[in-house]
Amino acid sequence: xxxGGSGRAGVAxxxxxxxxxxxxxxLAECWGQEAAKEKFANPRLLAETxxxxxxxxxxxxxxxxxxxxxxxxxxxxxxxGHIPGAVYVAWxxxxxxxxxxxGLPMPPAKAEALxxxxxxxxxxxxxxxxxxxxxxxxxxxxxxxxxxxxxASVLNGGITKWTKEKRALTTDEPKVAxxxxxxxxxxxxxxxxxxxxxNLKEKPFALLDSRSAAEYAGTYxxxxxxxxGHIPGAxxxDWASTITEEQTFKSPEELKKLFAGxxxxxxxxxxxxxxxxxxxxHNWLVAKLLGFTDVRNYDGSWIDWGxxxxxxxxx
Numbered sequence: 001x002x003x004g005g006s007g008r009a010g011v012a013x014x015x016x017x018x019x020x021x022x023x024x025x026x027l028a029e030c031w032g033q034e035a036a037k038e039k040f041a042n043p044r045l046l047a048e049t050x051x052x053x054x055x056x057x058x059x060x061x062x063x064x065x066x067x068x069x070x071x072x073x074x075x076x077x078x079x080x081g082h083i084p085g086a087v088y089v090a091w092x093x094x095x096x097x098x099x100x101x102x103g104l105p106m107p108p109a110k111a112e113a114l115x116x117x118x119x120x121x122x123x124x125x126x127x128x129x130x131x132x133x134x135x136x137x138x139x140x141x142x143x144x145x146x147x148x149x150x151x152a153s154v155l156n157g158g159i160t161k162w163t164k165e166k167r168a169l170t171t172d173e174p175k176v177a178x179x180x181x182x183x184x185x186x187x188x189x190x191x192x193x194x195x196x197x198x199n200l201k202e203k204p205f206a207l208l209d210s211r212s213a214a215e216y217a218g219t220y221x222x223x224x225x226x227x228x229g230h231i232p233g234a235x236x237x238d239w240a241s242t243i244t245e246e247q248t249f250k251s252p253e254e255l256k257k258l259f260a261g262x263x264x265x266x267x268x269x270x271x272x273x274x275x276x277x278x279x280x281x282h283n284w285l286v287a288k289l290l291g292f293t294d295v296r297n298y299d300g301s302w303i304d305w306g307x308x309x310x311x312x313x314x315x
Contacts, residue, residue, distance in 0.1 A: 030055070031125065031153050039252050041291025045141065046249065047127050047153040049162050056084050056168070062120055062176075064128045065159070066091045066136035081169035083129065083162060087118050087176055091136040094143050095276060100300040103192050105143045105277065108183045115181035120149065124179070129155035129162070133247040135239065135282050142281035142297060148184030154285065157248040164246075189284075191271055191298045193305055200233065200312075205269040205294075207234040208262060210279040211302070218315035222275070225306040229315035231273065235262040239279040242286050255290055266291075273298035273305075 031051050035043035055061050063086035067074035071090050078088040093114060096106045105111075120126060126144060128137035137154040144152045155162070163169070199205070209230045214220040216236045218228035230236070241258060242250055249255070264270060270287045272280035277299035287295040298305075305311045 031127065035156075035289075040289045041252075042288050045153055045285060045289055046156050048156050049165055049167060052083070052127055052155055052162075053167055060124055061085070062087070062118060062124050062126045064089055064118065064126060064137075064140060066128060066130040066140060068130065068132040068136065077131070079171060079173075081163075081171060083159070084168055084170045084172075085174050086129075087174060089114070089118070089140070091130075091139060091278070094139050095278065095299075097276070097300065097303060100277060101192060101304060103187060103190050103195075104185065105146050105190065105297075105299050108147070108185060111143065111147050112181050112183045115144070115147075115149070116178050117176075119176040119179050120144075120181050121179035122149070122151075122182070124151065126152040127155050128152065129158040131159050133240070133243040134158060134249065134285070135279065138282040138285040139278050142189070142284055146186055146189045148182070148186060157246060160247045188294075189296055191296050193298070193300055193308060193311060196231070196271070196298055196305075197311065200231070203233050205271050206262070206264040207231060208237045208264070208270060208272045208280075208283055209234040210237060210239040210272055210274040210283045212238055212240075215275065215302070218313075222306075225275075225303055226309075227306040227311070227313045229313040230302075231305060232312050232314045234273070234314075235264070237262045237283060239274070239282040239286075242283065249286070249289070252290060255286055259287070259290065264292075268292070269294040269296075271296045271298055273301040275302045277301045 031047040032043035034048040035046040063083050065078050065082045065086040065088045067077045074090055075088055099107050128140040130136040134154045141152045141154055209216050216230045242255055244250055270292050272283040274280040277297055280297045280301055284295050284297050
């Protein structure tokens with residue numbers, strides 16, 4: 001009996017030592033465990049509400065709130081109640097058409113300043129959430145990945161699911177100490193109109209239009225864009241078809257069927273686009289969740305292509 005008690009004490013001591021030695025931010029690595037059970041190929045891109053709730057207060061996490069309404073509406077919604085510890089970002093800060101044409105989602109200096117201000121550095125795991133089915137959260141995760149920060153997840157179901165589950169909300173805005181964010185652009189995650197024109201004929205990739213059916217067909221009038229229709233050879237996969245009525249991502253099996261229905265075979269390089277690159281970022285994330293390795297966003301998208309008189313369009 002004495003020996004057994006001593007053994008248990010030894011195990012407890014080892015457990016304490018291991019816990020104390022656990023590296024800062026290791027708790028964040030637990031994000032994506034539920035997505036792994038669902039058999040997503042890249043589960044760390046998707047965090048569940050319980051995983052986030054269990055990590056509220058972890059100094060190595062950064063929750064970022066992105067609301068669909070443009071400011072001041074977005075900030076007002078954040079001020080009425082957000083996940084504890086979350087900082088607010090207007091999603092419009094994460095896009096820049098002029099930068100898109102140069103092969104960038106946004107100017108690097110602006111990205112460095114923004115993410116440093118939000119307290120993000122290489123040690124921090126970011127969880128982005130919104131009230132739009134992951135649409136805007138996916139944009140942030142995409143931009144972070146482009147600039148070399150891959151420790152980022154979308155909160156599945158966002159603030160909608162969080163609130164429905166009656167999880168804690170606060171009106172307190174956290175005081176965040178700035179950190180040094182170092183931009184490391186990855187050009188393999190983006191394409192420009194020039195690149196697309198050069199490669200459109202051979203088309204060694206699947207091109208996915210993430211807009212609505214009306215936009216794809218050219219029956220929607222957009223006063224800011226001259227041309228109507230879609231890029232020749234593009235298949236249609238409305239980003240909204242990838243989420244449920246509860247604003248959570250559909251299962252891997254359902255998403256694979258959607259991609260197969262759009263003619264996308266496993267292992268095929270994928271390029272997504274939409275109107276401004278935001279909905280395309282959502283389908284970029286879905287493709288990554290399914291295990292596609294070469295996935296790029298034509299970030300200039302239709303607002304760039306449709307206003308270029310040299311760019312062909314199909315209806």
